Amino acid sequence: MSREDATAPSPAATDHAGGDTFTLGASEAVAFHRVLGSDETWTVVAGGPLELHLIHADGSYELRVLSIERDRAGMSTTTIEAGSLRAARLVPGGRRAMFRRAAAPGHRIGEREVPEATEILRRHPLHRAIILDLTPG
16 A cells, blocks of 8 residues: 555644545555544545445444445545444455545544454454454464
8 A cells, every 4th residue: 555645633633634545556455443533534536446344333344345436426435433443455356546534533643543353353253254354463
């Protein structure tokens, strides 16, 4: 995954929005992580489609597919509740996607967690296959 543009908020600037734009290749993935203090909006701006895998605070699993073909504005957007685990990869056969993640209010360093697979599996054993696919270690 490469970062094309970054405008992360300063640690004190949590009352403003912050966001990053990334490019994800076919063999890359965004590992399961959670943002604690902010909802986060993901928008595909080119390429794709992108699979967004979510494990919500109640333990339920959800797959959302984001694609620029999903709406006529040329983007597909979804918002994820603070505290939900999220991971992403291209759909099988996809080559590349550019996407933007934005949080409002912007989150501080330390409000983003990247738990190890063993911790996620302990809490969510029903989702073992996807957790092992999208969590390093």
